[in-house]
Every structure is written in structure tokens, then in C-alpha cells.
Amino acid sequence: MMAWLGFERRVALRFLREGRMQTLLIIAGVAAGVAVVTYISALIAGLQANTVAKTLGTQAHLTLRAPDDRVLPALPAQAGAAISEVQPRAQRLRSVANWQLLLPQLQALPGVSAVSPMVSGAGLALRGEATQAIALMGVDLERYRRIIDLESKITSGRLQLAPGEAMVGVELAADLGLRAGDRFTIDTGSATESVRVSALLDLGVKDLNRRSVLVPLRSAQSLLGLPGGATVLELQLADVWQAQDMARQLRQTYPYRVESWQDNNAQLLSALAAQSISTAVIRAVVLAVVVLGIASVLVVSVVQKRREIGILRAMGATRGQIARVFLLQGAMVGALGSLLGLLLAGLLIWAFMHFVRGPDGGPVFVITLSLPTMLQVSLLATLCGVLAAVAPARRAAAMDPAQAIRI
Amino acid sequence: MTNANLLQLSGLRKSYNLGRPNAAEVLHGIDLRIGAGEFVALIGPSGSGKSTLLNILGLLEPATAGSYQLQGTEMAGLPDAALTRRRRQALGFVFQFHHLLPAFTALENVTLPALMAAGRVTAGERARAAELLAAVGLADAMHKRPGELSGGMQQRVAIARALVHDPALVLADEPTGNLDTASSQAVFELLRAIHAERGTAFVLVTHDPRLAARCDRVIELVDGRIAGDAPPPG
Numbered sequence: 001m002m003a004w005l006g007f008e009r010r011v012a013l014r015f016l017r018e019g020r021m022q023t024l025l026i027i028a029g030v031a032a033g034v035a036v037v038t039y040i041s042a043l044i045a046g047l048q049a050n051t052v053a054k055t056l057g058t059q060a061h062l063t064l065r066a067p068d069d070r071v072l073p074a075l076p077a078q079a080g081a082a083i084s085e086v087q088p089r090a091q092r093l094r095s096v097a098n099w100q101l102l103l104p105q106l107q108a109l110p111g112v113s114a115v116s117p118m119v120s121g122a123g124l125a126l127r128g129e130a131t132q133a134i135a136l137m138g139v140d141l142e143r144y145r146r147i148i149d150l151e152s153k154i155t156s157g158r159l160q161l162a163p164g165e166a167m168v169g170v171e172l173a174a175d176l177g178l179r180a181g182d183r184f185t186i187d188t189g190s191a192t193e194s195v196r197v198s199a200l201l202d203l204g205v206k207d208l209n210r211r212s213v214l215v216p217l218r219s220a221q222s223l224l225g226l227p228g229g230a231t232v233l234e235l236q237l238a239d240v241w242q243a244q245d246m247a248r249q250l251r252q253t254y255p256y257r258v259e260s261w262q263d264n265n266a267q268l269l270s271a272l273a274a275q276s277i278s279t280a281v282i283r284a285v286v287l288a289v290v291v292l293g294i295a296s297v298l299v300v301s302v303v304q305k306r307r308e309i310g311i312l313r314a315m316g317a318t319r320g321q322i323a324r325v326f327l328l329q330g331a332m333v334g335a336l337g338s339l340l341g342l343l344l345a346g347l348l349i350w351a352f353m354h355f356v357r358g359p360d361g362g363p364v365f366v367i368t369l370s371l372p373t374m375l376q377v378s379l380l381a382t383l384c385g386v387l388a389a390v391a392p393a394r395r396a397a398a399m400d401p402a403q404a405i406r407i
Numbered sequence: 408m409t410n411a412n413l414l415q416l417s418g419l420r421k422s423y424n425l426g427r428p429n430a431a432e433v434l435h436g437i438d439l440r441i442g443a444g445e446f447v448a449l450i451g452p453s454g455s456g457k458s459t460l461l462n463i464l465g466l467l468e469p470a471t472a473g474s475y476q477l478q479g480t481e482m483a484g485l486p487d488a489a490l491t492r493r494r495r496q497a498l499g500f501v502f503q504f505h506h507l508l509p510a511f512t513a514l515e516n517v518t519l520p521a522l523m524a525a526g527r528v529t530a531g532e533r534a535r536a537a538e539l540l541a542a543v544g545l546a547d548a549m550h551k552r553p554g555e556l557s558g559g560m561q562q563r564v565a566i567a568r569a570l571v572h573d574p575a576l577v578l579a580d581e582p583t584g585n586l587d588t589a590s591s592q593a594v595f596e597l598l599r600a601i602h603a604e605r606g607t608a609f610v611l612v613t614h615d616p617r618l619a620a621r622c623d624r625v626i627e628l629v630d631g632r633i634a635g636d637a638p639p640p641g
Binding site for chain 2: 005006007010011014015017018307308310311312313314315316317318319321400401402405406
């Protein structure tokens, strides 16, 4: 196109400027639509990221355990004969075989950012008259910190796990009347150990706060009767959404029970998926309304501009040029509207972050407007504008100049 | 001046609503030759087909039958794109109601054909448009919008626009139709002056017998047929 649509651009701009009120109204409409789409997208993305982050704040992306004990019937299944009932075995605590060798192998896998061994089992915490059931977790603190950010969860005390020390959930501490520095006794049935509280942890989930006790790996090994063992290997990935693929891959390679965080949070994920679908529906409906709005204004404009279209055609404007004048108007309205809409969305997000506060006084969660999102939305709105202009543009191009002038 | 053939019509017919119960033939076989640089008036009562003939000459609508040769090329059956190109190169239009684009200034209206052809207006083209506007007496009104100009001034802008690309033929439909006598006089003088200066051919549709009398050739159309074709009496 010579001088890149110079004629079309000029005429489109003038036409838009001429229909001032119409143009302003439709740009405002597009801006409102774009703002809604952008704000909802950002809000839901923020909400989901926040939910996932909260969920993953206390769990690893992948866990690897010893396979379940299974009863192997002495009588093999044959045609015609069936064993009607097999008593399942009680699962005892078992160590992941060869976990020390496995650790560096897992660590070396691409996409794995951290691996941490853990011994976990049940026990009781005793202090004075009080007894509480606990989930005992023995960890290598240096490795475990890379799976779960304990630093941010400490409410009092210091992040350290020397032999004979334990970190406990805040609810459990309250139940037992513990403060940092106090001692209590862990009893697993097979062994007991007196430990000193090094830190209190708020894990964000009441149930976890009521039951969690973190001790050094060796303490847990001896308390739970698994010397040198590890019941779980926890893995952290660079990309959380790779967890399922990675789990599948690990299942094929190793004879262990591998679970991704998605396997353990199926309900949460289906809720997220449902949310994403409803967001997509809202976006589609709003964009359809935007398209219809632009189209209706341009249809009216084509009728209003009949005479001008006729003169331009008489002067030698081609059908293509006339069509492009209206397509460009659609694009301009879409682009300008999306620009204003993004500003509006930014304002809404700012308002959300400032005025909607969580119980701790901080923002409920962080929502941000990323550059790719903004580009995507403005491109989409511009495309919608062009799309909306297709029918009016065709109509304008098909106009008979002789008839248009006669009006 | 009437040396080379500018256009030639033979057996030209035009019907509207063909194939429908309200079909009507407006032009019943027109044979006409206009030479380069002629100054022709097209007269006739209302409904005689003047405007239709002018539209066909201006390639704004096709004839139903017959032949129309413009500068030696047959126009019948040409696709829209070819007709558009021909309009852009060879024809200029002046309509009764000025038909300027209200959103553009006088100067911008006159440079529109250049903008349309190349996507931009060169300094030379702008200067030429300004010169033309000055020639039609609008040196001071160049940057005004049509809404700020009187009817006569608007018509002069339209004339400048019709001439800016040096067409071989200017078609004018009642160019003085809604102007007062003085303005109408001035506009007509302007057309004659341009004709004398550049040798552009003009076909003027008019109801005004006094204007027709001052053209070089008067073609009278009655009921879709040519009823008279002669220099004006006197």
C-alpha cells in the first residue's frame, strides 16, 4: 500500500472525529469491555496463582514413596477359578530403598530444583498432663528449606534444627503451652525423646499447625525405628505445572509410588479449571458485546456517510479503499478503546490492592497486569474492531455511487 | 477545438428495475459524439434522463445496452476497478449540492484526489491545489471547512477539486442550481475561463436557459431521446 493507507487513515480519522459523540461513546464502551476482560483475567490469574502458591506453600511438588505392600495370593488366578476375597495388608512404615543413591540422580533431572528426604510418621507429644497426637517429620533442614519456605512461617524462635531440637506448629504449641526454648517429649510407641522447641511455625492451615512437629532426620529415624531410612523423597520443580509429566516419567523409570501435587489436590484443580472456563465464557461474551457495539455504530455511520462515500467513489476511490476506511475505523476504535480499557483495568487493580485487605491488613493477594497480557488484550480488541467493521465495510464498498450522490 | 473524439455514444439505452414489474427505460438509444475541449450544455425537462445520462458519462452507473467509448476505449462491460481508475484519471465532477467532505478543509478537499491516488500529498500537489483555489478566488478561505463557506464558495471549491488532476472532461450537474444570480453568474464565468485557459471539455446539465445560451453547444433531451443538438441560437 502506497504511503501505508495514507488516504484511508486520513479519511477514517476524520470520519471518527466528525461523529464525535458516537465515537466517544463507542470508545468508552470498548474501554469498559476491555477493562472488564483485563481485570477479570488478572484477578482470576492472581487468585489462582495465590491458591496454588498457598497450597504448595506446605507441600512439595512431587513426592516419591516406597510402593505399598501388597498381598500376593498363593493360588494364581486361573480361568474358571477366582479368589473372591483377598485381605489387604496393613501398611507399615517403610523406607524408600536406596534413597541415598537416588537423591543425586533425582537432583540431576532437568527441571528439578530441590530434593529433600523425609521420615514421617505418627506419634504423641507430651508435656505435663497434656498429650497431643502429632505428625512427626524428620527433615534435613538445609534441603527441606528449599522445598518449603520455612523462614516466612516462623512466628517466634529461630530457624534451626540441631540434634534434640524441634519446630512445632503454633496451634500445637498453644495446646501444649509451649514457647520457643521450652521442652516437651515425643513418644512414638517404640521410642521417646525429649526435645527443645527452636521455633514456632504458622503453616497457614489450622490442621497442620495443630499436628506438625519437625525434627532432624536422624531423630525421626530413631524415633520411628527406621535407622538410615527415609519414607518420602520430596521434589521441588522449577515449573509447578511440569509436575504431572515429571511424575509420569519417574513412574516409568523407578519402582516407587510417585505422586504429583495435582494428584493430591484433584478437587482444587477441578475447581480452578471450572473457574478458568467461566472466566473464558465471560471474556467471550464481553468481547462479543464489544464487537456488536462497534459494528452497530459503524453500520449507522455507513448510512450517515452515504453521500461522502458516493463523492469519494465518484472521485475515483476504489471499493477496496472505501472498505478499508471502515475497517480502519473499527481498528482505531478497538485500539483506542483497549488503551483506555487497560488504564481503567490498571486503576481497578490498584483499587483492589489498596482497598481490599486481608485479615492481616495486607492485600488479600497480589494481582498484576503483565505486559504480554496487555499486548494480547489490545491486539484482541483491535482485531475485534476490524472484525466488527467487516460487515459495515462491505456494505459501504458495495454502495452504488450514483445512488449515494443522489440522496 | 472539436478535433479529436473525446467520447462517443451509440445506441445507448438505460433501464431501471429490469425484469421487475416496475421496469422502465429512461434512455431510448442515444447517439452522441463529443469532441475534446467542447463546452456542452445538456438541457431538458425534469425526468428527461439528463442526470442519468450524466451518470453514465461519468461512469457512475453502467448503461443497459449500447456502446460508450471514452477516449477511444469501450467502457461497456468493464469491471468496477477499471471504471474507477478511469474516473480518477479522466473525469472531474461538480454536483449541484457541492458535495464536499465536511470534515476536511477546502484545501484538503481539493487535494483528496492526490491523497487517494498515492496515499499522500506532495508539496507540489498542495501548491497546485492552493493555486487553483486562489484562481477560483478562495485564497483566503483555504483552511476553512465547507460549513464555514457560502454556497457559492463551496461550489468554487468543488470546481477546484474537479480540476486538480487535469481531467479531460468535467461533468457538472446543475453547478449553479442552488446559487443566487450573482454567485451563479460568477461560477459560470469561472467555468468558461477555465475552459478557455485549459481546453478542458465540459458537459453541464442545467435548467437555466440563460446559462445554456452561453455554451458552445446545446443538447436537448426529451423523454430519453435527443430532441435537439445545435449551437445556441443567436
